[in-house]
Amino acid sequence: MNLVNAPHNTPLRIADLVGGEGVRRRLMALGFHKGDIVELDGQAIFRGPLLVRSCRSDTTIAIGRGVAQKVIVELVHERS
Amino acid sequence: MSAPRVPTVIFIGQPNSGKSTLFNSIAGHKAETSNFPGTSIKHTHSRVNIEGRLLDIVDLPGTYSLCTTDPAEQVVLTHLFAERPDLVVNVVDASTLSRGLELTLELVELGYPMVVALNMMDVAERKGIQVDAPAVEKLLGAPVTPTVAAHGRGVKELLERAFEVLNKGQSLRTLRWSGDIEEKVAEVERLLPPGFPVISNPRFTAVKLIETAGHACGDFLGEVEPGLKETVDRVRRAIEERRGAPAYEVISAERHHQAMKLFEETSRVLHGKRMTWDKKVDAVLMHPVLGYVILAAVFLAFFFIIFKVGSPLESLLLGPFNKLKEVLAARLGGGLLFFLAEGLIQGVGGGVAIVLPYFLPLLFLMSALEDLGYLARAGFLLDAFMHRIGLHGKSVSPFILGFGCNVPAIVSTRILESQRDRVLTSILIPFIPCSARTTIVLALVAFYLGPLWAMGFYAANILVVAVVGWVISRFMKEPSPGLILEIPSLKAPRLVSILRKTWLQVYSFVKFAWPLLIGGSLVLSLLSYFRADRWINDILAPLVVKGLGLPHELGVTLVFGFLRKELSLIMMLQALGVDYQNLLTAISREQIIVFTVFISFFIPCLSTFVILWKEIGKKWAFVSAGLSVGVALILSWTVRLVL
Numbered sequence: 001m002n003l004v005n006a007p008h009n010t011p012l013r014i015a016d017l018v019g020g021e022g023v024r025r026r027l028m029a030l031g032f033h034k035g036d037i038v039e040l041d042g043q044a045i046f047r048g049p050l051l052v053r054s055c056r057s058d059t060t061i062a063i064g065r066g067v068a069q070k071v072i073v074e075l076v077h078e079r080s
Numbered sequence: 081m082s083a084p085r086v087p088t089v090i091f092i093g094q095p096n097s098g099k100s101t102l103f104n105s106i107a108g109h110k111a112e113t114s115n116f117p118g119t120s121i122k123h124t125h126s127r128v129n130i131e132g133r134l135l136d137i138v139d140l141p142g143t144y145s146l147c148t149t150d151p152a153e154q155v156v157l158t159h160l161f162a163e164r165p166d167l168v169v170n171v172v173d174a175s176t177l178s179r180g181l182e183l184t185l186e187l188v189e190l191g192y193p194m195v196v197a198l199n200m201m202d203v204a205e206r207k208g209i210q211v212d213a214p215a216v217e218k219l220l221g222a223p224v225t226p227t228v229a230a231h232g233r234g235v236k237e238l239l240e241r242a243f244e245v246l247n248k249g250q251s252l253r254t255l256r257w258s259g260d261i262e263e264k265v266a267e268v269e270r271l272l273p274p275g276f277p278v279i280s281n282p283r284f285t286a287v288k289l290i291e292t293a294g295h296a297c298g299d300f301l302g303e304v305e306p307g308l309k310e311t312v313d314r315v316r317r318a319i320e321e322r323r324g325a326p327a328y329e330v331i332s333a334e335r336h337h338q339a340m341k342l343f344e345e346t347s348r349v350l351h352g353k354r355m356t357w358d359k360k361v362d363a364v365l366m367h368p369v370l371g372y373v374i375l376a377a378v379f380l381a382f383f384f385i386i387f388k389v390g391s392p393l394e395s396l397l398l399g400p401f402n403k404l405k406e407v408l409a410a411r412l413g414g415g416l417l418f419f420l421a422e423g424l425i426q427g428v429g430g431g432v433a434i435v436l437p438y439f440l441p442l443l444f445l446m447s448a449l450e451d452l453g454y455l456a457r458a459g460f461l462l463d464a465f466m467h468r469i470g471l472h473g474k475s476v477s478p479f480i481l482g483f484g485c486n487v488p489a490i491v492s493t494r495i496l497e498s499q500r501d502r503v504l505t506s507i508l509i510p511f512i513p514c515s516a517r518t519t520i521v522l523a524l525v526a527f528y529l530g531p532l533w534a535m536g537f538y539a540a541n542i543l544v545v546a547v548v549g550w551v552i553s554r555f556m557k558e559p560s561p562g563l564i565l566e567i568p569s570l571k572a573p574r575l576v577s578i579l580r581k582t583w584l585q586v587y588s589f590v591k592f593a594w595p596l597l598i599g600g601s602l603v604l605s606l607l608s609y610f611r612a613d614r615w616i617n618d619i620l621a622p623l624v625v626k627g628l629g630l631p632h633e634l635g636v637t638l639v640f641g642f643l644r645k646e647l648s649l650i651m652m653l654q655a656l657g658v659d660y661q662n663l664l665t666a667i668s669r670e671q672i673i674v675f676t677v678f679i680s681f682f683i684p685c686l687s688t689f690v691i692l693w694k695e696i697g698k699k700w701a702f703v704s705a706g707l708s709v710g711v712a713l714i715l716s717w718t719v720r721l722v723l
Contacts, residue, residue: 021326022497026564028332029144031179034325035333045368048464049473049563056340057179058207062460064472064563 003050003068008040011055012073019070027071031057037076086127087246088136090159092187093171094180095142096453096568098199101577102171102229103139106130106239130239138165146186147291147328160190161279167246168194169238174204174211174226175569178343185255185335185342188220191281193250195242196224197234203569208350215346221253230574254283257334260322264315265290271311290316291328358570365454365570371461378454383538386441387522387531393437394523401429402659416609423605423654427598430650431590438519440586446484447581451573455480456565463563469546470553472563475505479545482512484585486688490695500558506696507552507704510684511545511711513538516645517680523649524672528664537676544681544711600640600647604654607636613655627713628674629720631656631667641679642686648679670723674716681712 006012014036017024031054032038041051041060049062052071063071093099107126126137143153146160160168170187172180177198187194198213217224223241227234256262268286272278278285289312316327323330364370405425412418449455455477463473474496482489489509493502513521526534607613613636617624620635633655641648652675653659656666667675683705684692693701 017329020561021328022561023564024329025147025332026497028329028336029148030564030566031144031176031182031336033333033336034329042363042366043368044366044461044464045372046464049460049565051366051460051567054179056343057176059176059179060567062456062463062473062563062565062567064463066562067564 001073003040003052003063003071003073004065006040006073007075008042011037011039011076013037013076014071015074016072017070018072019067023067023070027067030061031059032061032071038073086134086136087166088138088163089167089169089242090138090140090165091169091171092140092156092160092183093142093199094144094173094183095566097142097171097173097180098229099142099171100139102169102197102199102227102235102238103137104577104580105229105232105235107137107139133243143183145183145332146190147288160192164280165192167242168192169197169242170194171197171199171229174198174201175207175209177204177209177211177347178340181339181342182335184220185338188222188252189254189284189287190279191252191254191284193245194222194252195238195245196220196222197229197238198224198226199229201226201234202228202231210348210350212346212348216342219255219342219346222250230571230577255338257331257338261319261330261334264319268308268312268315271308273308276308287331290319291331361570362457362567365457366460366567371457375458375461378449380535382445383518383535384531385445386438386518387526387534389441390438390522391527394433394527397433397437398429398660401425401433402661405659419605419609420602423602424598426605426650426654427601428594430601430646430653431594431597436586438522439515440582442515442518443484443582443585444578446481447578447585448573449480450581451571451577453568453570456567459563459565460567469508469549470556471501471504471549474563474565475501478505478509479512482509482514483518484515486510486512486514486684487691490688490691493695498558498561500556501561503696503700504549504552504556506692507700507707508545508549510688510692510704510708511541511548511681513541513680514645516685519646520649520676520679523660524663524676528672529669533673537673541680544715548707548711597647597650601650601654604636604640604651608655628678628716630671630675633657634675638679638682642683645679645685670720673723674720677719678712678716681708681715683708683712 003012014032014034017027017032017034027033032052037055039053039055041053043050044062047065049064050068051060051062052068053060091099091103107128126139128135128137138159140156140159141153143156146157148154148157159165168187168190170184172184174180184196196216198211198216201211204211211226213224213226223245225234225238225241227238229235257265265283265286268289269282272282272285276285279288289308319327319330325333365374405422408418408421408425412421458480459473459476461473462476466472466475475493477495478489478492481492486509489512490506493505493509496502496505521534521537525537604613607616613633616639617632617635620638621632624630624635624638625632634652637648637651637655640651653663656663658666663672683689689701689705692704
């Protein structure tokens with residue numbers, strides 16, 4: 001599952017960052033790494049970008065759908 | 081040695097960490113703030129005197145890491161690596177501490193003397209994050225001071241700690257990574273040839289060699305010798321094989337985990353889970369429906385406020401200047417002296433009474449939107465639309481800045497990652513009506529035809545941007561890398577900061593534009609006294625009279641419009657020989673629209689042209705100028721035919 005088809009307002013763990021080096025470097029610089037817990041907070045209309053919040057640092061980024069497809073996530077089951 | 085050297089202090093932090101606010105509260109009014117065009121609009125040098133000690137302080141643009149491909153952030157690296165500072169002030173947003181610490185750790189690796197400002201402590205507290213600053217200090221080995229820059233809290237303590245470090249020096253101790261990675265770093269470190277341009281210390285240099293794979297900070301490491309390159313490549317492959325991920329990712333993850341660990345050991349998060357006010361506001365601002373309603377309302381309000389403030393102010397201010405002119409006309413007769421005096425009054429009066437009334441509220445509102453953090457939200461909302469013209473949401477903020485002035489807007493396209501996006505955005509920005517053109521539109525179209533006409537003009541203008549963007553993007557097919565944009569937390573804009581920003585811009589406008597306005601006015605007076613303006617008008621007549629159907633006298637104003645757009649407005653009154661209030665006696669409403677359309681588009685102003693040349697190259701600067709002339713001709717002919 002990637003971020004485009006993941007459920008909203010649910011904790012998700014980043015399982016992998018695929019895609020080009022540029023995108024991965026950018027995501028990591030903004031504090032999004034493999035293993036981090038994130039949540040989808042919203043999306044814009046007309047297939048616009050998604051709002052992704054890192055639960056640890058409480059920072060939010062907007063990412064386009066092309067980028068979101070490259071963020072592979074899984075559901076977090078255990079309670080924090 | 082002889083004269084004591086003034087130590088250099090560099091302010092560095094991630095974007096939106098409140099770095100510039102802290103910088104300003106230290107630099108304050110004591111500092112001579114000068115903007116360095118072309119490097120970064122936010123890159124400011126100041127020499128300050130703090131309790132008898134001189135310091136050169138430098139505010140750099142925000143950067144997420146010391147390993148970047150983003151051109152705006154590379155300015156930071158140049159400064160940090162090439163001009164070795166005496167002290168680094170690392171500003172960290174305490175409310176997003178665990179991410180901010182990643183840059184801090186990188187700075188510790190760099191090893192320059194450093195103090196950390198744990199900023200926005202109030203926001204962190206509101207979010208339920210309690211940070212134990214002494215604990216962070218102990219783990220980092222660098223002084224850590226909690227601050228709230230917006231209220232000036234903790235600034236004094238920060239400076240005291242900074243002087244302490246400057247006086248006594250400091251030895252930072254780098255936190256170690258996993259053994260296997262450290263081993264590999266040491267291997268590269270050992271094999272650095274003698275005389276290699278080491279940045280700060282061999283370990284940092286080795287880490288950057290492994291991390292960058294020859295780009296970004298690679299430039300600062302000079303030509304890597306073939307032997308060394310081989311070593312670095314081998315080490316990189318070894319790390320990749322062992323960890324199953326590229327070396328840069330492994331190192332970034334090591335730092336990430338260190339930062340998280342540091343955060344966990346020093347901070348407590350009280351899980352109240354209550355929605356804070358900014359989360360609630362954000363949910364509305366970025367709502368799929370309400371968000372767009374608000375966006376539209378913000379823009380409408382923007383122009384109505386500017387017009388409602390500007391036009392009464394304009395009428396009020398124009399009165400005295402017109403009186404003065406009447407008095408002078410009666411006293412001086414029709415000689416050269418009168419022409420010069422008239423030119424002077426026209427120039428000064430134009431700057432004070434026509435341009436400033438619209439300029440001032442526009443700059444004020446722009447600064448407010450910028451400080452609030454609304455530009456990123458607008459980028460989020462408009463991303464889907466930007467895709468239609470081959471761009472994405474990150475270009476929205478340069479576009480919005482373009483409504484203020486095209487020049488900083490073009491500089492700010494450096495935040496875009498790909499060259500293609502930068503070129504495309506930079507070419508479109510000159511089509512955005514900047515404050516000078518807003519002044520013309522409001523003073524001519526809105527004043528004489530009504531505010532609705534002006535709104536229509538704006539709508540048409542945005543449509544032009546969209547169409548031109550769509551057409552150009554057909555020719556620039558490379559894919560755009562997609563949107564990755566931080567949405568910073570909302571900040572209640574502070575009046576002091578907005579006023580300071582507005583003042584700085586007004587000041588540079590007055591300093592730069594008024595001499596031009598007054599000089600231009602005087603030159604035009606002289607030209608018309610010696611009847612030399614006729615030649616210029618005659619040369620331009622085929623375009624002005626035949627093409628656009630405008631009065632013959634307006635030809636000369638186009639020449640001035642290239643210098644600054646608002647000059648055309650002032651020159652127009654002078655060329656036609658009428659007062660602002662009596663404009664309709666010399667020119668019809670339709671002609672006003674044609675003139676405004678043509679002036680708005682016909683060429684980027686001189687400063688815009690220069691900055692285009694500088695930022696994206698000569699070729700594109702000329703393409704942009706050519707496009708503008710083409711679009712201006714087509715549009716004004718169309719308008720002429722339709723009306």
